[in-house]
Amino acid sequence: MRLAFNEDQATFSTVLGQMLGDEVEAGFHTVEGWGRYDYGHALDARLEEAGFFDAAREEDLGTVAAAAMVHDVARVPVVIECAASALLRPFLGDDLPRPLAVVVDDAPGAIRFLPQARALVSITPDAVRLARLDGQAEPVESLYAYPMGVAGQDLDWQPLDADPQTIRTLWQIALAAELGGVLDGGLASVLRYVREREQFGRPIGSFQGVQHRLATDAVWIDGARLLTLRAASTRDPAHAALALAHIQSHATRIGYDLHQFMGAMGLTLEHPLHRWTYRARALRAEMGGAPQAFLDYADTRWGKP
Amino acid sequence: MDFAWSDENDAFRTRVRDFLDRVLPSDWDATARHGPGSREQTEFSLSFCPQLAEAGLLVPHWPAEWGGADRPTWEHFILGEEMWAAGEPRGGQYMNVNWIGPVLMRYGSDAQKQRYLPPMAAGRAIWCQGFSEPGAGSDLASLRTRALRDGDDYVINGQKIWTSYAGLAETCFLLARTGEGRNGIAVFLVPMDTPGIEVRAIPSLIGHGDIHEVFFTDVRVPASCRLGDEGEGWTIISYALANExxxxxxxxxxxxxxxxxxxxxxxxxxxxxxxxxxxxxxxxxxxxxxxxxxxxxxxxxxxxxxxxxxxxxxxxxxxxxxxxxxxxxxxxxxxxxxxxxxxxxxxxxxxxxxxxxxxxxxxxxxxxxxxxxxxxxxxx
Incomplete structure (x- = not known):
């Protein structure tokens, strides 16, 4: 049992932190046309060029470093397609394009990242398939803070040599990491605000009613991060389901608190809070949401009914 | 990062479980039902803990000098997990193992260590913790029990409440005031048979005999009962709580x-x-x-x-x-x-x-x- 990063993972995390540092402040600008998301093209290119999306292939970095990366990248107020590239792509074969979009069990509706994606991955109980995209994706307007799109019916699906259960487990870990990171980024943003914003002659973050709720949120987020890293380390389906279920189940309450304490400022498109909370709203419903993830876990731990 | 237990950790856990399977009686659940502070569980601990000590499983993480085996921190927690999950057959003695012993090792005089640590390591010491008072619960630093210096002695007056294990304890780890504010708190190791101490059990929802009121009326103890310096109580308790x-x-x-x-x-x-x-x-x-x-x-x-x-x-x-x-x-x-x-x-x-x-x-x-x-x- 060792809950600290190994030397390579620690170095990876430090370098990643330095690369992300610029994005924190850069994200505090409005997006042209009052867009609901800010795609971090420059960050995406830097991470790809530096080979960060291949961390899971490296023995000394592995899926733990990849999951930590997904979490940390999700903390910044720009969005990039990181989760599928970092945690699925290394296990789907060589020379796969990216960015990727992912659909699970043929879920209906718009798909995150589809307008940017160069391939769509489908995970079903029986198969993992991939369709390369070449103009078949159409962007759709959405409340969610992601580029959302729908694909036409004429996709050329190719089966991949990958175990569906393994890929499903990795995708649960990836979603848990991204959702935890998104909520953590939103929390950091709110903390900055409540430390400075004064009402009744004192910072609103000094009121115990505010402190206790944010502290409780921090406990949930921190616990979820550790559950996610454990799942990334063991790749145990039960651990993955539990990590996703835990953070999905708390995401609604955390999101409510973040908006509540940001007040009217958090309702504007000028402040980036919505870029975290409206990603969380999408992620908390992925793969059937917390109820399905809890049931997946119950099946694993106590047997199917 | 590695979330798996080492083979050594697994072997240690198996050893603890085997011990529990061997030593806990078939009606242990009924005994544990009474609660860690109950007479039943406390009396059981006085036969259980010496066997645990004999097997090298009471204080394995303590230094060898004080009866331990310098075993790793993780083994201390594996031991704690197995004991608590089994209903805590160590009763209140878990406190000795977790924090009272380590606090004495750090802050105690040679005489205090010699007097108190060997019985703890042998599994034959029952302590209570005299922290909370009617007016000092979460705000512990506002405690009012006072220890007045009188020559070579202290005279203690005041009241503690919610005191776990007090009914059967031999010694109290007592916080008392020798001055004002946080820097005016000291720790005393007070034998519970000292004249002037009265213990009353408080019936509760959390097990039989678990919480008590303890009254100190002109309780005279020698200055050698003080742990650390007069103004050091808050530092000591912070160290203890960090452990606990x-x-x-x-x-x-x-x-x-x-x-x-x-x-x-x-x-x-x-x-x-x-x-x-x-x-x-x-x-x-x-x-x-x-x-x-x-x-x-x-x-x-x-x-x-x-x-x-x-x-x-x-x-x-x-x-x-x-x-x-x-x-x-x-x-x-x-x-x-x-x-x-x-x-x-x-x-x-x-x-x-x-x-x-x-x-x-x-x-x-x-x-x-x-x-x-x-x-x-x-x-x-």
């Missing part, structure tokens, strides 16, 4: 009782319902989140890092886990909380409802998380 905040691995008992509850439901064909399965998994998630947060504290300690805010976060998570499991049991197995057939569920409930109150209220932990971990400004 995650000292009881409550998530382990909760997790095992949750499995037992599910088994009970399955036996009644009552675990197919999706709502019930979801609630069970939700409780399991809370247990595992608490476990991971506690393990981080242990890991930091094992690597020699100074105590940070991780223990405050862990304590909050442990409270949620305990409550989610006992709520699950009472919601879906309500009949098991009457009668004598399900003593373990009832014992778990009584331990769970105190989790957010004992050893510092959960809300105090939230204050500490807010100020130290989230760097939020202090209130007016």
């Amino acid at each position: 905040r995650v000292g009881i691995p409550r998530y382990e008992m909760s997790s095992r009782e949750l499995d037992a509850m599910v088994a009970q439901l399955k036996a009644r064909d009552g675990f197919d319902n999706a709502v019930i399965r979801t609630r069970a998994a939700e409780a399991a998630a809370a247990c595992d989140a608490a476990r991971m947060l506690v393990y981080r504290v242990v890991d930091e300690r094992a690597r020699g890092e100074p105590p940070g805010t991780a223990a405050n976060l862990a304590r909050v998570a442990v409270v949620e886990a305990d409550h989610k499991v006992t709520d699950f049991g009472m919601d879906f197995l309500p009949d098991c909380y009457s009668g004598t057939d399900h003593a373990a569920f009832q014992a778990h409930h009584e331990r769970a409802i105190v989790t957010g109150i004992a050893a510092g209220a959960a809300e105090i932990q939230l204050n500490l998380v807010a100020r130290r971990h989230l760097d939020l400004p202090k209130g007016a």
Whole structure:
């Protein structure tokens, strides 16, 4: 049992932190046309060029470093397609394009990242398939803070040599990491605000009613991060389901608190809070949401009914 | 990162489990039902702990100089998990192992160490902790019990309350005031048979004989009973609490009782319902989140890092886990909380409802998380 990063993972995390540092402040600008998301093209290119999306292939970095990366990248107020590239792509074969979009069990509706994606991955109980995209994706307007799109019916699906259960487990870990990171980024943003914003002659973050709720949120987020890293380390389906279920189940309450304490400022498109909370709203419903993830876990731990 | 137990850790856990299987009597659940502070469990601990010591499993993490074996920090926690999950057959002696002994090693005089540590390491010492007072619970620093210097002695007057294990304890780890403010607090190691001490049990929801009022009326003790310097009490208690905040691995008992509850439901064909399965998994998630947060504290300690805010976060998570499991049991197995057939569920409930109150209220932990971990400004 060792809950600290190994030397390579620690170095990876430090370098990643330095690369992300610029994005924190850069994200505090409005997006042209009052867009609901800010795609971090420059960050995406830097991470790809530096080979960060291949961390899971490296023995000394592995899926733990990849999951930590997904979490940390999700903390910044720009969005990039990181989760599928970092945690699925290394296990789907060589020379796969990216960015990727992912659909699970043929879920209906718009798909995150589809307008940017160069391939769509489908995970079903029986198969993992991939369709390369070449103009078949159409962007759709959405409340969610992601580029959302729908694909036409004429996709050329190719089966991949990958175990569906393994890929499903990795995708649960990836979603848990991204959702935890998104909520953590939103929390950091709110903390900055409540430390400075004064009402009744004192910072609103000094009121115990505010402190206790944010502290409780921090406990949930921190616990979820550790559950996610454990799942990334063991790749145990039960651990993955539990990590996703835990953070999905708390995401609604955390999101409510973040908006509540940001007040009217958090309702504007000028402040980036919505870029975290409206990603969380999408992620908390992925793969059937917390109820399905809890049931997946119950099946694993106590047997199917 | 490595979330797997080492072979050595697994072997140690097996050794502890084998010991428990061998030594705990068949009616142990009924004894444990009374609570760690009860006469039944305390008396049991006085035969159990010496056997544990004989097997090298009472204080393995203590230095060899004081009866230990210098074993790693993780073994201390594995031991704690197995003991708590089994209903804590060490009774109140777990406190000696976890923090009273280590505090004495750090702050005690040679005479105090020689007097108190060997009986603890032998499993024959019952202590109580004299912290809370009627006017000083969460705000412990406002305590009013006073120790006045009188020549070579101190004369102690005041009242403690919620004092666990006081009914059968031989010695009290007592906080008393020798001056004003936080710097005016000292620790005294007071024999409970000193004239002027009166103990009254308080009937409670959390087990028999677990909490008490203790009255100190002109209690005269020699100055040699003082632990550390007069103004050092707050430093000592902070050190003790740093050891104790995650000292009881409550998530382990909760997790095992949750499995037992599910088994009970399955036996009644009552675990197919999706709502019930979801609630069970939700409780399991809370247990595992608490476990991971506690393990981080242990890991930091094992690597020699100074105590940070991780223990405050862990304590909050442990409270949620305990409550989610006992709520699950009472919601879906309500009949098991009457009668004598399900003593373990009832014992778990009584331990769970105190989790957010004992050893510092959960809300105090939230204050500490807010100020130290989230760097939020202090209130007016």
